[in-house]
Amino acid sequence: MWINGVAQAALPAGDRSVQFGDGCFTTARVMNGEIQFLDAHLQRLQRAVAVLRIEGVDWQALEREIVGAAQSEQEGVVKAILTRGQGGRGYSTAGCSGPTRIVSVSAYPAQYHKWRERGVKLALNPVMLSKNPLLAGIKHLNRLEQIMIRMHLDQTDANEALVVDTSGCLVECCAANLFWRKGNQVFTPDLSQSGVDGIMRQHLIRVIESASPWVLHQVCETPETLSDADEILICNALMPILPVTEACDRHYTGRHLYNFLHQSF
Incomplete structure (x- = not known):
C-alpha cells in the first residue's frame, strides 16, 4: 500500500x-x-x-x-x-x-472465473438504499449500506444481492450493476437518486446504444419486472460481466445479450 x-x-x-x-x-x-x-x-x-x-x-x-x-x-x-x-x-x-x-x-477474486462459466444466483436483499441525488452515481467512502447488504447476503446461498431503494425500485447489486433483457429491449435501473454508476455499466451502455440490435431503457421498476425477463446479467470493473441463472426463485438460461457484450472486451 x-x-x-x-x-x-x-x-x-x-x-x-x-x-x-x-x-x-x-x-x-x-x-x-x-x-x-x-x-x-x-x-x-x-x-x-x-x-x-x-x-x-x-x-x-x-x-x-x-x-x-x-x-x-x-x-x-x-x-x-x-x-x-x-x-x-x-x-x-x-x-x-x-x-x-x-x-x-x-x-x-478467483470466484469471478467460476461464476463466468456457471452463472450467479441473486437474492432480494431486505436492506434498502436511501435516495440522495447529490451523491447518486459516485463511489464515495460512505459504504455502510453496502456493508449491511453484504451481511444479509452472507446469510443466504446467493452470490449477489438484488437491492432496491426506499420506494421499492431496483437500483443495483451489493457490488455490481444490473441489466435485464426482454426480447430486444434491454433495461438497467435509473441511478439518478441512488446507486453507483459503475465503469462497466457506462461501457455496456455505450456498446448497447452505439452498435447493437438492442434498445436500452433506464428505468425505475420493482423486482417484479424480472419475472418475465429473458435474461439478466450483472457487471462491475472486475467481473467484468456475469450471467445470472437464478433471481427471486426464477431461473434464467438466456445468454444472447451476455454473449454479445462479452465480445466488447
Whole structure:
C-alpha cells in the first residue's frame, strides 16, 4: 500500500476518511500489468472529487502511482482512494491539510472465473438504499449500506444481492450493476437518486446504444419486472460481466445479450 506515494500501511487517525468517510474511491482490474479502463477510472474519481469539492488533487502523481502498482501484476486489483486529508473542525472543511492519496494492490477474486462459466444466483436483499441525488452515481467512502447488504447476503446461498431503494425500485447489486433483457429491449435501473454508476455499466451502455440490435431503457421498476425477463446479467470493473441463472426463485438460461457484450472486451 502507498499513501501519498510512500509505501506504508498506517493512516493518521485525523484523516477525514477515518473521521467522516470524507472521500471517494475506485477499484480497477489489472491484466498483464496494465490497468483496464484507466482513463474511465480517473474520470470517475474526478467527477466524485468535483461533487465532494475536494481541491488540490495531484492527478499526475495519482496516475503514476496507480500505473506503478499494476506493473508487477499479471492479474490483480488496484484500489485508489482520495480523501480530503486531515484537519477541519467537526464537519467543517476549513483548514484541511490537502488530499490524501491511497493506492493498494490485491489478488484478483478467483470466484469471478467460476461464476463466468456457471452463472450467479441473486437474492432480494431486505436492506434498502436511501435516495440522495447529490451523491447518486459516485463511489464515495460512505459504504455502510453496502456493508449491511453484504451481511444479509452472507446469510443466504446467493452470490449477489438484488437491492432496491426506499420506494421499492431496483437500483443495483451489493457490488455490481444490473441489466435485464426482454426480447430486444434491454433495461438497467435509473441511478439518478441512488446507486453507483459503475465503469462497466457506462461501457455496456455505450456498446448497447452505439452498435447493437438492442434498445436500452433506464428505468425505475420493482423486482417484479424480472419475472418475465429473458435474461439478466450483472457487471462491475472486475467481473467484468456475469450471467445470472437464478433471481427471486426464477431461473434464467438466456445468454444472447451476455454473449454479445462479452465480445466488447
